[in-house]
Amino acid sequence: MSSWVVLLSCILFSSLLSFASWEVEARRFVISSLISEDLFDAIFIHKDNNACPAKGFYTYDSLIQASKCFPRFGNTGNLTTRKREIAAFLAQISHETTGGWATAPDGPYAWGLCFKEEVSPQSDYCDSSNTEWPCAPAKSYKGRGPIQLSWNYNYGPAGKALGFDGLNNPEIVSNNSIIAFKTALWFWMTEQRPKPSCHDVMVGKYVPTASDVEANRTPGFGLVTNIINGGLECGIPNDGRVNDRIGYFQRYAKLFNVTTGPNLDCQNQKPF
Ligand SMILES: *[C@@H]1O[C@H](CO)[C@@H](O)[C@H](O)[C@H]1NC(C)=O
Numbered sequence: 001m002s003s004w005v006v007l008l009s010c011i012l013f014s015s016l017l018s019f020a021s022w023e024v025e026a027r028r029f030v031i032s033s034l035i036s037e038d039l040f041d042a043i044f045i046h047k048d049n050n051a052c053p054a055k056g057f058y059t060y061d062s063l064i065q066a067s068k069c070f071p072r073f074g075n076t077g078n079l080t081t082r083k084r085e086i087a088a089f090l091a092q093i094s095h096e097t098t099g100g101w102a103t104a105p106d107g108p109y110a111w112g113l114c115f116k117e118e119v120s121p122q123s124d125y126c127d128s129s130n131t132e133w134p135c136a137p138a139k140s141y142k143g144r145g146p147i148q149l150s151w152n153y154n155y156g157p158a159g160k161a162l163g164f165d166g167l168n169n170p171e172i173v174s175n176n177s178i179i180a181f182k183t184a185l186w187f188w189m190t191e192q193r194p195k196p197s198c199h200d201v202m203v204g205k206y207v208p209t210a211s212d213v214e215a216n217r218t219p220g221f222g223l224v225t226n227i228i229n230g231g232l233e234c235g236i237p238n239d240g241r242v243n244d245r246i247g248y249f250q251r252y253a254k255l256f257n258v259t260t261g262p263n264l265d266c267q268n269q270k271p272f
């Protein structure tokens, strides 16, 4: 893909005013300097296994292309912070798409990016009370892509930011791997109040409010889990889903040669 096409597909994301500086920053940094294709392959050992419905879908190149829309991703803070953020992102998308189980070949944390979309959705994930992002008839806003983007109120704004029609064409998230990775990075980078962005938490820019302090929402990987799915997973002792996210992060941090940092868990945190 030419860099002009990459820029065009990112235009909606960056405001015109900041466009010039954004372009310069994007040219200067690409995450391939921190995650080589060999490291990507070592992380996602089984993503193209015959047993994985996403076989062949999530490529290294599509991750790198998508990341060019988000020049601050993996590019904030010192080298440890930057690698740790990428490891945390890859760990969270791995849990969201995992095909692993306790006794799986190479262990439960070698099976990230195995699924493209939710297999047995319980609903169409349409919040009909949301009038800003109204559901289109007969469309399903079930989990799709690396972060398993769900709900009309996420598909709508993600599409608007990234240049696709999230409400009328949510399926594109499981048909176009660059868009798929972009939705995951959009979710990671975008603050949705009262939640901070996952990015700000992992790079140390999160400043807890009084209610965050009261809810014990201290910075660390556990808080990122809280942002992604805390309503279902946090404030519960020894939750298996939370432990799976942590297991992925510990394995990936090791492959990146960084420590995980404190507060991996969210069992003592209240959800947002
Ligand atoms: C990297 O930055 C973090 C946060 O600012 C700091 O705590 C850490 O000591 C730094 N690490 C190195 C190796 O400089």
Ligand SMILES: *[C@@H]1O[C@H](CO)[C@@H](O)[C@H](O)[C@H]1NC(C)=O
Pocket: 039, 255, 256, 257
């Ligand atoms: C991590 O350290 C090992 C052993 O020193 C080295 O072979 C590997 O290339 C390093 N990986 C990264 C991503 O820096």
Ligand SMILES: CC(=O)N[C@H]1CO[C@H](CO)[C@@H](O)[C@@H]1O
Pocket: 117, 171, 172, 174, 175
């Ligand atoms: C053309 C194409 O690949 N279409 C697929 C888009 O994604 C849906 C699932 O969300 C598939 O069912 C289609 O086959």
